[in-house]
Every structure is written in structure tokens, then in C-alpha cells.
Amino acid sequence: MKTTPHAEALAAVLTTNSISKDYGPVRVVSDISLDLLPGSIHALLGENGAGKSTLIKILAGIIAPSEGFIEIDGMPRELRSVRDGQARGIVALPQELTLVPTLAAAENIYLGMRRTGWPGISNRRGLDRDARVQLERLGQEISLDVPVGELSAVQQTMIALARAIVRDARVLILDEPTAALTDAETEQLFTVLRALRDEGTAILYVSHRLEEVFSLADTATVLRNGHHVWTKPISETNTNDVVAAMIGREHGQVFPARSTNAGIPLLALNKVQGHRVRGISLEARAGRVLGIAGLAGSGRSELLKIIAGVERAQGGSVLLDGIDITRRSLAATMNAGIVYVPEERRSQGLVMSDTIEANIALANLRSLSVAGVALRSRESATAKRRVAELQIKTTSVRQLVAELSGGNQQKVVLAKYLEREPKILLLDEPTRGIDIGTKAEIYQLIRRLTNNGMAVIVVSSEIPELLGIADEIVVLHEGHLTEIVSADQSSNESILHLCYRKPE
């Protein structure tokens, strides 16, 4: 790692020169010019689908721009591959780190690098010694004997960083590096990033978490619909400014008005036991949103899955309209009017290789068929109706869901389950990793559904979200119900306090 003399600090190490990228007829990145300066952390902000990922991929050499070019140290360069980019000191850390989980830290750090010694023979002791030096520079003490798959998320991030440093990275690109980290781990990562910056590394930092950006970055760039909105020093902007630029309007009413409907009870849980869940009793009412808060591992997701029939209750009962549905299978529970919208849209919600139409049909095969024969026209009509209703941005219902942005993918998942016309909608982290604009749409949708008499239960790790959309909030602590509170009489702090409190 080289330290850049201060006098050169103003010359951009990496410049994008009017870069555009087209996928078919759609221009996802349009005429973007950016300068990355050595010794500076540059935040790249924008909603999902704004073009951040595409831009990162171009910078890392994964894809080539359709128009424009990259300059490195002022010289136009064409990056043909990731390797090409790394040879020129540009290293990107993807959101899902590309470490080999079965190899130890040292082997991961030096993977694919030519080292001195006997060719083809791995000198484990030498590797470990060098790796330890690198990790010490990052202030890390990481066991070199265990496979990295067994290390914590932050340790894995550090190893990925070390891997970048031994490759003499002058430009580091980080995509949502804190998505899997706790607050303490995030702080640890930031310390290291600041140290790297002070040594002269240019860092491009992509994150949805604005408070992080304001504590870390020196400069911020906002993209919207593939266009460059502005680039400003972080000291000359604020959260409202950024959000307004991201969504192209003032950050107004994100959350809809609360329900005044008292609602009749639809669903009752009676001392439900599960793997983690311990004797939970609660009630969900028609026309109301029930939020479930709790720390990771508090059993909040499991509780939803038990209600939905995805997992079996080990004790207690679940009553829908007074009918015991505790032992019913997932399919039978869906038929009874309860649907569960899973947490991970890619791995649990969607068949990525299929079309919007086929994905929406998947939970509705019976109603969209006669005697086992699927009715293509009815599938199309259904998909078109839902696409219009949920404002899914797509070229046609035959488009592959893999080609949609995260927010639109989430809407397809919702469409699929809403088509069952449930009485009770269970949402597990319904807005994770999607942009503010789509979040607001989903909040409005939830309220619209409850106004039509649906009962909604939402699990979210974002307490402000629960405070905004829920009428009542159930707080869980290690599987026990701590308290049920009214959302409009609670605050972020009071809920968080309950999350950490053991029930009596």
C-alpha cells in the first residue's frame, strides 16, 4: 500500500468520463462523470434501480460501458475483466463477499497471487506470517487456522479488505459492506476505512444507510434513474437534501395515516410454543396492522412461520375465526386465508429464471387452471392487473423477474400472495434493501389493504418502520412476549428498550 504525497491529493485516481450503459432499449446508466480522489471517501447514493450497481460493475471491469470511458491517473483505459481492474489497483468488494469459505484467512488473502518460493507449492507458514502482518495493519486479530466460513461477518469483511490491500488497491469499491454487520462491527469497519483513506486510498462507498454515509464520507454523489443528480461535499448537504435528490421530490409523508378502525379479532394465538418461541398469546384484528419487534434471534420470524404453517407449533394453538388451524400445512393455511410473504425475495420469494406472470401464478395455480390445465390467458390478465395496481415498472408481464430492480421484485412477491386475497397477510421484513420511494408505496399499500378489512402482521428489524405503519407493536425478547404497546405512544428508544428487556 502506497501513501500518496499530499501535493498530488487533488489529481483524480479514477475518473468516469460520460459513461452510459444500455441493456436492450433501456439506458440504466446515463452520461455519468465522476472523479474519485485519493485520500477521500466518496459515497454513491440512490434508490434501487438508480444505476449504482451497474456503475460499480463498470468500474470494477465486470461489464463494459456502452458509451464513455474510464480514466486511470488521467489516462483512458479499457478494463476487460476484474483481473484487469485489480492489476490497475481497482478492487471492488461485492455485497456478498467472494471468499472461499473452506479456506483459511491467509489462503483467501493471497488466493490467485503469484508468490516467491517453489512454484505450485503452498508455503503455509510464510503465508500465515504475511497475512498476520496485513491483518495487524487493519488492527485485526483473526485466527488463521479456521476456515473463513466460520468467522464473523466483520472478520470476513476485514479479510476481503486485506485481500484488496495486498493487491495494492488504490481504489476500493464497497457495496453495502455493513448490511450484515452489527453497530459495533460497523464502527470497527469505519475505523479501518478511515485509516485506509488517510493512507491515500480512494474509496467509493455504496450504502442505503444515510446516517452511516454522513459519519463516514467526504463527498456524496446521488444518482436517480441512471442520471447524475449532483455531487457535493458531505458538509454541504444533509439527509433531507439527499433523500429529495434520490426520489426527485421532497421527503414528505412516507407513512400513511393510522387506522381508526377498532376491528374485529380475526386471528388468535394461544400460548404458542416453537423452537425459539415461548408461550406467545396475541390477537390480530381486521383493519389493523400488528407490528412485531425484537432483536435478531428473538423468534419474530419463527412466530410468523408458525402462524403461516411453514413451521410446526410445538404447543399452543392458532385460531382463525375461532377455528383451530394449528396443525394445518402451509397449503391448507393458505386456503384458509393466511399468506406469508417471506423475508428473502430472491431465495424464497421468486423463481428468478421465470417471468413476472409465472411468478404471480405460482401461488395461484389452482385458481388459474381448469382440471389441472393452466389457463395462460387468465394468468396474463391476472399479472397485468396486479402490475398496474402495484405500479410494477416493467416492459411486459413476460419479462424475467431477474431483470427487475429490487423494489419491483418485492412488488411481484407481494402481487403473488395478494392474488390469494387473504384475510391475514404476514409480512417478514417487507422493505428490506429497497429504496425509499418503493417503501412508501408498500406502506400505502398495507394501509389500503387494512382499510379493506385485511389484518396485517409485520415483522421488521427497522423500528421506525414499525412505528410508522403499525397500530400495535408486539415486542419479543428471546422468544417471550415482553409487551404489547400502542405505536403512537411509543418511540424508537422505548421499543428498543423493551427489545433488550427480559419479561418478568
Added chain:
Amino acid sequence: MMTLFPPLRSPKTSKNQGAFPRKSFLSRRLASSGTLIGLVGLIALFAVLRPKIFLTPLNFTNILEQIAILAMVAAVQTIVMVVGDFDLSVGSLASLVGVITAQLLVGGMDPVLAIFLALCSGIIAGAINGFLVAYLGLSAFISTLATMTSFTGLALLLSNGTTVFGLPDAFIWLGQGRVGPVPMPVIIAVILVILVWFVLSKTVLGRSWYAVGGNSEAARLSGVNTNLVRFSAFLASGFGAALAGIVLTARLASGHPSAADPLMLSSIAAVFLGITLSRTGQPTIGGTIVGLGIVGVLNNGLNILQVNSYVQQVLTGVIIILAVSLSLFSKKRR
């Protein structure tokens, strides 16, 4: 709420939208049709080299007859591969069912009853595979590799390791007879392929097969009984393999304990060749037919050219690799 969100991308994009689906359909087809071009190229090559023999209706019928039995196995292999699994036991199961049929017939059983029982034994074998994969959770590779070995052993046991002769003419007609100019195996294969096409593309079961292959967890959470869906794919596979074994036995007029074994690898090759035509990397029955066409035309053409059969085998491998890598290449370029 409706008006708060910006319109799709830019006006330029929406202007193009009317023309977009058709254009993308065409370019998509061209970009991923390396395999299809390969088939046409092969036909053109042999037609130029041996026009008088290759390009005749008689030879066309020959090709169809040669691939008919493989087509039955490949059709059901397509189903298993749609679900995301393999069935390595199809070849040895077809051999086993062939031996069972031959032994029942030699023992004097009525052909209709013998065929019925043979088909049942194939379905039972498929159920065993399906149970191992779907309900016990073993990998399809391991389970069908194991059952393949056992099926071969059973076939050897039931035949004492020799060829079983002496089948009635009424039965042999299934493999050697013709309706007009069309050989019986071709008719049976066409019926099976149409059936598989219908189920795969038009029914709830077909949708479920594709969904489970695409993302089993998403299918499960959508209320699909994924275990049953996988199980049923292997049932279909057992049925198809049994049918192929019966027709092959009739065609050879004898039951041989390893007669159908090579069908397994060829069927997987045909499905793979077909996958190169698909937009999403999922097998389709249409793709499998093109794959079958390549395998059939290649073998037939090389025979006509009197290429040494060992060389033929080498060339078949090379051409499969060429086709698959060509289509990968065209996909990467996009």
C-alpha cells in the same frame, strides 16, 4: 400516491416499447440459436457430401427410427432435468424392463398384460428413485447412480446374463411394424413427446416442475408440495424408460440385459443441447427435440460417410462440446 412516482426511465424508452417485444424475441432467438444453426449446418453438410443418399425420404424415416427410442427417454429426462435433477438410471431401467418383458412373453403371457406389468415395474422403479430423492433427500446423482447399478444387476439376474429370444410376432410389431410408411417406434415416441410437451407447458404440474427446478424454496412457500412434485418427475421418468425398454425389446426381437444402457448418456446430452436454446437455462421439450435431431443426424450422416464407429463416438463428444460452448459464448456477448 399514483402520481408521486416518476414515469418509466425516459420518454425515449417508452416510445420504443411498442416494437420491443417482437424485436427482442427475434434477436433473442438468433442469439441463442447456435444449436439450431448447428443442426441446419449438419444437415447441409451431409446433404452436400452425399445428396443422393442423405436427402431422401427413406433416410429421413431412418433417422426418425434411429432416434425414436432415445426420444422417449430424452422426453422424460427433460422432465427430471426441469426439476433440477438427473436420472442416471433411465438406461439400465429400460434394459431391465426389456428383460422383464421378454421373460414374461417367453413364459407365455398375453402381450398386453406383459406390457402392462412391464410399465408398472418401470413406474415402481421410478417411485423408488423419487422416494430416495424427494422424501429421503438423497442427491439425485447418488441415488440414481446406485439404482442404476442395481437395475443392471437385476437385469443380469433375470436374463442369466444372456439374450432372451423367442418373442411373439404380435409383440415384435411394436418395434418393427409400420403404419403406412411410419415405423411404430416413431408413432409411440411422437405420442409420448406430445404428451410431455402438453404436461410441461400447459398444466399445473408442468408449472410446478419448472418452479421447483427454478427455486424449490420459493415454490414451497407458494404452497406447492415440492416433495410430491419431485417424486412425480421420477415417476414420469420410470414410465418413459419402461416404454423405451419395451419398444427396444420389440425392435430387437429379444431382451438383452444391457441393450438400452447407452440411452442414458445420449438422453442427457440431448437435453443439454436443448438447454442451449432456452432463454433461462431451463430445459424445454422443443430444445430436447433439436438436441435429438443433432444426435440423430450426426450418427446417420457419419454412417453414410462410412466413418469408423469409434471415430463417430469421438466426433459426437466434440460436437456436443462445440454446441454448448458456442451458445454460452453468444449468451456472454449479450
